Amino acid sequence: MLRKIRVALALICFVAATLLFLDFTGVLHHWLGWIAKIQLLPAVLAVNVVVVVFFLLVTLLVGRTYCSVICPMGVMQDVFGHIGGKVKKNRFHYTKGLPWLRVAMLVVFVLLMVLGLNSIAVLIAPYSAYGRIASNLFQPVYMWINNLCAYFAERAGSYAFYHVDVWVKSGVVLAVAAVTLVVIGFMSFRWGRLWCNTICPVGTVLGFVSKFSLFRPVIDTTKCNGCGKCAKNCKSMCINPKEHTIDMSRCVSCMDCIENCSQHAIQFRRGKAVVKTEEVDGSRRKFMAATAAVGAALAVQAQEKKVDGGLAVLVDKQLPERNVPLKPAGSVSLKHFSARCTACQLCVTECPQHVLRPSQSLSTLMQPEMGFEKGYCPVDCNRCSSVCPTGAIKPIETAQKSAISIGHAVTVAGNCLLSQGVECNACSRHCPAAAISIQSDAATGHSRIAVNETRCIGCGACEYYCPVRPFSAIYVEGREVHTNC
Numbered sequence: 001m002l003r004k005i006r007v008a009l010a011l012i013c014f015v016a017a018t019l020l021f022l023d024f025t026g027v028l029h030h031w032l033g034w035i036a037k038i039q040l041l042p043a044v045l046a047v048n049v050v051v052v053v054f055f056l057l058v059t060l061l062v063g064r065t066y067c068s069v070i071c072p073m074g075v076m077q078d079v080f081g082h083i084g085g086k087v088k089k090n091r092f093h094y095t096k097g098l099p100w101l102r103v104a105m106l107v108v109f110v111l112l113m114v115l116g117l118n119s120i121a122v123l124i125a126p127y128s129a130y131g132r133i134a135s136n137l138f139q140p141v142y143m144w145i146n147n148l149c150a151y152f153a154e155r156a157g158s159y160a161f162y163h164v165d166v167w168v169k170s171g172v173v174l175a176v177a178a179v180t181l182v183v184i185g186f187m188s189f190r191w192g193r194l195w196c197n198t199i200c201p202v203g204t205v206l207g208f209v210s211k212f213s214l215f216r217p218v219i220d221t222t223k224c225n226g227c228g229k230c231a232k233n234c235k236s237m238c239i240n241p242k243e244h245t246i247d248m249s250r251c252v253s254c255m256d257c258i259e260n261c262s263q264h265a266i267q268f269r270r271g272k273a274v275v276k277t278e279e280v281d282g283s284r285r286k287f288m289a290a291t292a293a294v295g296a297a298l299a300v301q302a303q304e305k306k307v308d309g310g311l312a313v314l315v316d317k318q319l320p321e322r323n324v325p326l327k328p329a330g331s332v333s334l335k336h337f338s339a340r341c342t343a344c345q346l347c348v349t350e351c352p353q354h355v356l357r358p359s360q361s362l363s364t365l366m367q368p369e370m371g372f373e374k375g376y377c378p379v380d381c382n383r384c385s386s387v388c389p390t391g392a393i394k395p396i397e398t399a400q401k402s403a404i405s406i407g408h409a410v411t412v413a414g415n416c417l418l419s420q421g422v423e424c425n426a427c428s429r430h431c432p433a434a435a436i437s438i439q440s441d442a443a444t445g446h447s448r449i450a451v452n453e454t455r456c457i458g459c460g461a462c463e464y465y466c467p468v469r470p471f472s473a474i475y476v477e478g479r480e481v482h483t484n485c
Contacts, residue, residue: 002268003255010069010078017072021134021349022142024164026383029350033387036346038070039127040202042389045340056209063213063253064206067196072134073126073184074196074252080188081235090232092192094240097250102197102204109201119365122342124199127389129180131344132366136177139349140166167374169348170358173366192235197250207249215270217257219244223265230257230266317373318470324478326370326458328356328377329404330385330393333481340392341367347384347393353377355460356384370406372460372476379432379459402432405483407458407476409436409451416473418447427462427474436462436474449474 016035019028036042043051055066067074084091105124112121122128143166150161168174187195196203219230221244228241233256238247246257258266324334328347331337343366348356353375356368368384370377379402385393396404409427417424418438427449428436435455441448451474458476466472 003259006065006069006253006255010075013070014072014075017130018134018138020387021131021346022139024139024143024146024349024352026350026352029383029387036127036344036387036389039389040066040071040206041125041127042342042344045342046389046391055206059206059209060213062215063210063248063251064203065253066206067193067203068252068254071126071202073130073200074193076130076133077184077188077193077195078235078254080185081192084189084192085233087189090229092232092234092237094231094234095237097238097247098198099249102207105199106201106204116338117363118338118341119343119359119363119367122344122366123176123180124201125342126200126202128342128344129184131346132173132177133181135345135349136169136174137181165354165374167354169354170360170366172360173343173345173358176366192237193250193252194237196252197236197238210251211249213248215268216248217246217251217253217255217266217268218270219246220265220267223263225263225265227262229260229262233257233260315469317472319371319373320463320471320475322475322477324407324480325359325361325364326407326460326476326478327482328368328370328384328393329401329406329482330382330388330396331406331482332394334478335480337392338364338367340390342390342392343367344389346387346389350383350387352381352383370460370478372464374464376460376464377458378461379457402457403484405457405479407478408453408456409458409462409474410477411449411451411474412471413448413473415468415471416449417468418449419444421446423447424467426465426467430461430465431456432459432461433457 013035016032020032020035023029023032037046037048038051038055040052040055042048043055055070058065068078069075109121109124112118143164146161147163147166150163153159153161184195197207219239224241224244226241231237231239231241235254235256236247236250236252238250239257240246253268255268258268327334327337343358345358345366345368348358348368355370355372355375355377357371358366359369380398382396382398382401385396388394413419425438428438433455435452435457437450437452438447439450458478460476463472463475466474
């Protein structure tokens, strides 16, 4: 019964987390946004003390249930492991842990976070890694199915579905997501929870706490017949059938051993902590130092037309080279955003205007930044700030957003149609802040664009609506520190 309850809860959390990344309407966030808020690493970065303390207490009470129920990456590994079990049954065996590797990976992860190299550190962060897989690999398939349904619905006279644009936001992130899925999928198919117990920094921290858990699977030696079936079905490979011990630092409290014991020799109850020799070595002091370092360091898009009047093919817009990247309203500053963002891609998935996309820069690799070749950032949209689980984008109201300046418009006079004597006021007409005006230039005899930087909020409407291609005659330069935030 315990295993069935665990599986049911795990499926609920896994489906909720997956749908959160698949949804392109923004509707499901109101119902499922909680699953992102209770992920452990995002909660640490968001300084969500309640969530962090809650899961530490839960781990002290019943072990690493977070890894087997809440973490979507952990549940995905169980899915691959279940498939592997159908191919070959009783395929696991007890192995000694690799505490030195776990500690080393945790130390490296913490150092990268402290040094501000989050984009590299989050490659092994479980929630972020799953988010990149779901948003870059699963969501396009989901959207193609939606478009297929929209195709047939339209011909049946129904508008239950509508067509959405499917595009690759970043080839780098797509490749990283694909490699992550293949590597972790293969490891899980072959060795169960090996990734959780060797690489994952969250699993390492919770594993240390889990060694002191109050309730745990305990082997009754008077009932055990030594068949070893529990060890052969333990995906964490942490049950030693010869010594009748369970390495609780690696056990994820999945209850599979209880389910597979025909003698009912394993029960989930209070038990004495088993401290294994290979885990009490010189690396423990390093582990404690790394843990201390963690606490100190982490305290509906307007569809673009492809032809002009059905005659001339339009050239796609290209992103300009910005000296300062653009971050969404609520990010406060580049420093604040980079320190907290885990590149989970949830905000990228939720952006209805396709303004957010992963960065290609090495220092902020995969962290979202803004571009306006497919849309602009309207002042009445705050979906990215409402879904961010780490606080990298702080929640803001739409009334606040209209006063926050994330950048300012810059003109390229040589590209502008006005400089060629062509009347155009697309940028000034669409500016929601009335920061752009068209003025006469007596020197050239033509009109020119004038930008009031104190009024400009950096929404990108001017850059998006500028008819000049491939590079707009006006673009937005980001601010390192946002104003009025």
